[in-house]
């Protein structure tokens with residue numbers, strides 16, 4: 036489950052659908068998230084305006100990215116924050132390792148960051164003999180379970196309390212319990228020690244502010260604050276798109292994000308970081324580094340329409356709203372980004388070949404785009420990507436030819452009707468007028484009967500009757 | 505070419521345009537601010553009522569007290585009930601004042617203040633202290649949020665490492681929402697601050713809400729009309 | 734008044750009666766309904782599967798046939814939405830491009846046409862059964878059709894209309910999705926059918942043949958009690974047309 040495998044999505048889906056516990060856990064969690072989201076939104080009469088506003092802010096940022104990034108860089112440096120640029124995972128990994136080595140770091144605590152999942156940071160640090168521990172409860176659980184998160188916001192959504200109880204008993208040697216409060220207590224105790232002993236804290240970034248060279252991390256558990264305030268070194272990893280022009284624009288996002296992510300009016304903590312040892316008592320890390328990660332984002336930028344996928348603030352609402360995600364959970368998508376936004380990002384990040392199935396894993400119902408806080412037109416992008424995949428020769432040979440033939444024949448009404456008559460003939464002769472068996476469709480669903488007399492024939496008859504009568 | 509320049513070059517080559525979204529944006533701003541106005545209480549009292557309602561929804565507690573003495577009594581009751589003997593304070597004068605008041609009555613109490621220790625020691629001391637008295641700069645009514653600026657607090661250890669937080673705040677420090685908050689904050693303050701809305705929490709296991717994740721379990725706001733007196 | 738019928742593939746071959754019901758209702762209302770015999774498929778299956786070039790000849794044919802029509806009405810929201818919203822994504826010949834706007838302004842889904850254009854909410858008629866309504870995705874989210882069919886249903890005498898849980902959640906069809914990811918699609922359909930059953934409705938009413946085909950297929954295969962009915966059929970039946 037570690038390396039990207041969106042091309043194996045069919046196999047992963049089969050596994051997921053066969054796992055009843057997973058399905059019911061995911062279904063319940065997504066439903067309750069969607070409900071609590073709605074409750075908050077009902078109290079914000081200007082919700083739709085907020086979405087419009089957030090869309091415009093992100094648009095401005097993405098269309099003027101180099102301006103904002105260089106401004107951010109300059110202001111960070113004035114604040115004493117070291118800025119690093121990384122073109123891909125390998126570069127980001129190397130930057131982090133170098134900082135760790137220079138400072139003899141062996142123990143790292145991390146707070147939830149999808150960007151660091153994207154660069155497989157935990158595995159990399161482990162391979163370099165550096166302990167890297169996730170501290171968000173959900174992330175801690177999936178790390179213990181040797182998995183990656185299955186949801187952008189609720190990493191262990193796919194696990195039941197029973198699964199987690201067994202996992203803790205097995206891996207941590209504690210007594211089995213399935214009481215969430217007890218399980219939390221176990222993790223809290225272990226992690227409290229780790230926070231105090233860690234030599235480096237690694238976090239993601241929710242929003243970075245170009246105009247004053249600072250950034251913020253939003254959370255509920257206080258683990259992110261501990262990660263960025265207790266160890267002497269703080270590294271924050273951010274995708275290039277995480278920037279917004281100014282901190283004063285944050286209130287829009289701080290309404291949208293918590294409502295969509297966790298059904299809260301406000302997240303419990305918003306931490307603003309604007310330089311090392313900021314407090315009166317020299318508290319806080321002595322070094323703060325920020326890594327601006329490309330890793331394919333500038334490639335996405337190339338398409339004037341698809342670049343909208345960079346407006347994503349990773350709120351997870353499109354996952355909760357997605358009836359496909361609700362059935363299969365996050366791991367079935369085969370990558371760190373899942374659900375509708377995952378299906379849009381996968382072929383763009385990993386290429387049309389590896390991602391050839393992802394944009395098709397959607398019924399195009401559009402529920403995602405109605406909840407997206409930055410109004411990303413996800414189904415539209417899925418359609419665009421589908422055609423890209425076809426154009427790049429990554430669709431199936433049979434399908435390609437079937438559709439070509441359909442399109443040719445369908446342009447001619449006579450032939451079109453003839454086809455239907457042939458099908459109806461088959462149905463009557465081979466299936467004795469019972470529904471056709473259509474492989475790939477009718478395992479659980481009866482295929483409808485083809486009428487030997489279609490609409491056209493009936494209409495003409497009806498009209499004839501009228502005229503004659 | 506180093507990564508910085510190659511990234512910037514790729515961005516340039518992507519052919520983005522300078523979209524001017526400002527006009528459309530200000531129309532929306534107007535709509536938002538009108539909508540906010542229509543749902544925002546006018547009086548301080550109503551704002552505090554809203555704050556109280558919101559903070560209670562996120563499992564925080566709220567009391568309006570007469571003065572420091574009354575606040576101190578509430579804290580003392582909590583400390584004796586839970587057999588807590590150490591109180592950490594943050595940098596603001598009012599925290600120390602209140603702590604001393606508490607000590608007057610409960611002489612066995614140990615006060616942990618940030619100036620007593622160096623950085624490394626302080627971490628450890630606060631980590632074993634179960635209660636803290638802190639002083640937010642603002643309270644945000646529509647979300648029940650407390651705003652702490654690091655320049656004022658001098659430390660964030662009491663706020664995060666202690667389990668039971670008492671936040672003392674003056675009645676004048678209420679703002680209706682974050683939009684107003686950012687108008688009131690100074691630019692420098694915005695760089696280093698943190699917002700707190702309720703005790704730390706998680707719902708990572710089957711969406712069951714549990715308080716006291718990696719931070720405080722309890723948050724009590726003590727608001728008084730002229731806190732300095 | 735004259736309307737031109739746009740009969741999508743599924744209606745033509747599998748559910749001709751819904752098309753006929755629609756015609757009967759138009760006649761009942763004194764609306765002249767014409768049918769262009771040369772019409773075929775609008776191209777949606779090709780487009781949605783990523784074959785944009787292959788969708789072009791079908792779209793061009795459609796535009797040629799319908800370019801001059803005053804009202805184009807279909808008993809299927811998804812095809813309407815496709816023509817209305819996605820033809821502009823296609824590389825159609827320049828000569829036909831100017832006709833696009835006219836077409837997208839004048840194409841309507843059946844219930845949308847009745848309620849929004851004709852301002853008819855009550856057709857009369859009577860139906861002595863309990864029904865629920867499934868919101869087809871493209872009707873709901875691309876054409877904003879939510880109240881129109883409900884108004885028409887509620888106006889029927891003796892009908893017992895109940896909302897099911899998650900009426901607006903996709904039934905799992907999604908065109909080629911239903912065979913590309915058959916197992917996911919079926920899981921979604923199962924959830925939808927459970928909701929229909931739990932509502933206690935005898936009929937699930939819909940305004941899009943593809944969803945109805947999908948839901949009906951599952952209900953029958955699993956021998957569940959509820960049936961599906963196209964809203965045009967429901968209205969025609971209540972009016973005993």
Ligand code: SF4
Pocket residue numbers: 187346347348349350351352353354376403406407408409410411
């Ligand atoms: S695409 Fe939109 S809804 Fe989905 S995670 Fe990103 S911001 Fe949230």
